[in-house]
Structure formats: structure tokens, C-alpha cells
Amino acid sequence: xxxxxxxxxxxxxxxxxxxxxxxxxxxxxxxxxxxxxxxxxxxxxxxxxxxxxxxxxxxxxxxxxxxxxxxxxxxxxxxxxxxxxxxxxxxxxxxxxxxxxxxxxxxxxxxxxxxxxxxxxxxxxxxxxxxxxxxxxxxxxxxxxxxxxxxxxxxxxxxxxxxxxxxxxxxxxxxxxxxxxxxxxxxxxxxxxxxxxxxxxxxxxxxxxxxxxxxxxxxx
Amino acid sequence: xxxxxxxxxxxxxxxxxxxxxxxxxxxxxxxxxxxxxxxxxxxxxxxxxxxxxxxxxxxxxxxxxxxxxxxxxxxxxxxxxxxxxxxxxxxxxxxxxxxxxxxxxxxxxxxxxxxxxxxxxxxxxxxxxxxxxxxxxxxxxxx
Numbered sequence: 341x342x343x344x345x346x347x348x349x350x351x352x353x354x355x356x357x358x359x360x361x362x363x364x365x366x367x368x369x370x371x372x373x374x375x376x377x378x379x380x381x382x383x384x385x386x387x388x389x390x391x392x393x394x395x396x397x398x399x400x401x402x403x404x405x406x407x408x409x410x411x412x413x414x415x416x417x418x419x420x421x422x423x424x425x426x427x428x429x430x431x432x433x434x435x436x437x438x439x440x441x442x443x444x445x446x447x448x449x450x451x452x453x454x455x456x457x458x459x460x461x462x463x464x465x466x467x468x469x470x471x472x473x474x475x476x477x478x479x480x481x482x483x484x485x486x487x488x489x490x491x492x493x494x495x496x497x498x499x500x501x502x503x504x505x506x507x508x509x510x511x512x513x514x515x516x517x518x519x520x521x522x523x524x525x526x527x528x529x530x531x532x533x534x535x536x537x538x539x540x541x542x543x544x545x546x547x548x549x550x551x552x553x554x555x556x557x558x559x560x
Numbered sequence: 561x562x563x564x565x566x567x568x569x570x571x572x573x574x575x576x577x578x579x580x581x582x583x584x585x586x587x588x589x590x591x592x593x594x595x596x597x598x599x600x601x602x603x604x605x606x607x608x609x610x611x612x613x614x615x616x617x618x619x620x621x622x623x624x625x626x627x628x629x630x631x632x633x634x635x636x637x638x639x640x641x642x643x644x645x646x647x648x649x650x651x652x653x654x655x656x657x658x659x660x661x662x663x664x665x666x667x668x669x670x671x672x673x674x675x676x677x678x679x680x681x682x683x684x685x686x687x688x689x690x691x692x693x694x695x696x697x698x699x700x701x702x703x
Contacts, residue, residue: 427603427670428636429643431595432663470600477598502641513603513671517644520664537664 384535385547391530397495399459399487402472407485412529416454416552419523421501423462423516424474434458437522438479439541447549451481453527459495460486461503462516499523499531524548526555586614587689592699594670596679606668606685606699607661612653619690620651627683629672636664645669650690679703
């Protein structure tokens with residue numbers, strides 16, 4: 341059982357304050373080393389101008405390959421925690437992310453350097469094969485990932501994600517609770533932004549486009 | 561005895577039937593759909609817009625379907641920063657009230673479909689109300 345860290349409550353408060361200040365939002369407020377988190381006006385994406393570098397973790401993807409810190413480097417990663425026995429929020433979110441990916445693919449830069457990763461917090465039921473069937477249904481480019489509880493907890497903790505799996509003997513349909521946000525990790529494997537529901541594919545595309553342009557401009 | 565008069569009795573019966581019929585059309589469902597799921601997935605969700613145009617409160621207490629092993633009325637909630645589901649044992653719709661079952665909110669949790677459902681298929685789900693009203697609804701499977 342994981343509790344939301346105090347840090348994330350402080351962060352939410354900071355975000356709310358930042359939102360009130362955000363008149364002219366991105367260009368004006370986005371500054372290197374600015375510790376304020378910026379909630380964009382549509383209340384969907386929270387940006388961390390001081391992205392947090394992630395540390396080592398070890399999971400396995402749906403093709404039984406290692407998925408670790410190195411797997412996050414060189415790509416923008418959209419991470420979503422869930423489980424396949426989830427009738428409502430998981431398929432809804434994955435369908436939106438798959439559509440967002442299609443929309444991003446139509447942009448000039450394309451979707452080559454992005455990955456959408458579904459992290460199952462229910463390894464008890466979600467085997468690699470199950471994950472493969474599940475994620476590739478939404479989009480062939482989606483990646484399903486899971487691992488042991490300690491390693492899922494490791495990555496979840498670094499992102500402030502929380503989950504509870506109430507495994508009950510003899511109960512096929514035990515409840516699983518999880519954070520519904522989508523975490524955006526940048527190509528330097530830093531936690532850079534978070535999208536909070538209700539999500540929309542086109543809003544994600546637009547926000548990501550601006551962010552990627554800003555980051556691309558910084559790199560050159 | 562006027563109430564024993566066949567015309568009067570007939571009229572009373574007709575009025576009763578009209579009342580019952582209008583009660584039945586008075587609870588309506590629009591935009592009923594089920595999200596198609598990946599192969600091998602036993603959990604699905606049904607969504608709809610439910611509206612009560614009767615003159616009484618209508619309490620949705622259960623749902624069932626010949627197409628699924630079980631149908632449960634659920635609501636997705638956010639608690640302690642986590643999304644989870646709770647069983648909604650009854651939902652009251654006051655006269656004139658609407659309730660939208662939508663992704664991330666109220667939904668019918670559909671467990672173990674009895675056949676593979678493809679986009680465009682239709683599946684019947686019956687909504688049961690406390691008043692005894694039973695509303696059969698045809699849901700469309702959508703990708």
C-alpha cells in the first residue's frame with residue numbers, strides 16, 4: 341500500500357497557485373531552473389520547469405525484454421499505470437493515448453521518438469502475453485510493462501503514482517486502484533510533465549508539440 | 561353502479577394501460593454503447609444517457625443481460641489520488657433527471673461476454689428499476 345507523498349500535496353498547491361499567476365502562460369513562465377510547476381490554462385497538463393531525473397529501476401516489457409532507465413532515454417515516454425482487468429478507465433485512457441500518438445505522428449516531427457508505456461500494477465494476472473494482446477490492440481506501437489511489486493513501486497514512487505492491489509484468494513475480480521494520470525518523461529529520463537484526467541487526445545498532441553519544440557530549441 | 565358498467569370498466573382499463581405505457585416510455589436511454597475490448601479481456605463497460613420523464617422518482621437497482629455473465633452498476637471514483645471503482649447499489653433519478661454513464665464515471669461493468677463482440681454488434685442489457693419497471697436497451701459495440 342502506498343500513500344501519496346506529502347511532496348505531491350505541496351506540488352498540487354504550488355500548481356494551483358501557479359495557475360492563478362499564469363496569465364501569459366508558456367513563453368512567459370517557462371524558464372530554466374524555475375522551480376514553479378506550471379498548470380496550463382486547460383488544467384490538463386502540469387509542467388515541471390525543473391524536471392526530476394529518474395533513478396534506476398528494472399521492469400520487463402511485453403516481449404520479455406528488460407525495461408529500465410536506459411529504455412526511457414532518447415525518447416519522450418508517456419507512462420500510464422493500470423491493469424488489464426480494468427473495464428473503464430484503463431481502456432479509455434489507452435484509447436486516448438493511442439489516438440494522441442496517431443495525431444502526433446501527423447505533426448512534422450512525428451511520433452518516432454515517443455513511446456507510450458502501459459505499466460501493469462497487477463503482475464499476478466498480467467503476464468507478458470496478456471499485456472502484449474492488450475496493448476497492441478490499441479496501437480501496435482504501445483508497450484506493456486510490468487515486474488515485481490518492489491520495482492513497480494520503485495518507478496511509481498519516483499513519479500508520485502500510487503496504487504493498491506487487493507488480491508483476495510478465490511476472487512477472480514479483485515479490486516485494483518491506481519493513479520489515473522499520464523506521466524511524461526523526457527528523453528533525458530527526467531519526469532517532465534503530467535497529464536491529469538479528463539484527458540483528450542488532441543489536447544495532449546497540442547501540449548506535447550509546444551513542449552517538444554521548446555525542448556528541441558533548448559538543445560541546439 | 562356505474563363502475564360496473566362495461567364501458568366505464570373498459571375506459572378505466574384503457575386509462576390504466578395508457579398510464580403504464582407512458583411510464584415505460586417515460587424512462588428513456590440514448591446513446592447506449594459498449595467499448596470493444598482487446599482479445600481475451602473479460603471485462604467490458606457499457607455507457608448510456610438515462611433520462612426519467614415520468615412523474616415519479618425512478619431508482620435503478622440492477623441490470624442484467626443474456627450476453628454477459630454478470631452486469632454491475634459501477635462508478636469510477638478518485639480517492640486518495642487513486643482511481644478505483646465502487647458498486648452503485650441504487651441510483652435515484654428524480655422526475656426530469658438525467659444521468660450520463662460515461663468513461664471515467666458511472667458505467668455498467670460487463671463481465672465475461674458469452675460471445676466475441678465485434679464493432680457494430682448489438683447486445684441487449686435490461687435495466688431494472690425498483691418500481692418493477694424493466695427497460696430493455698440495445699447497446700452498440702464500438703471500438
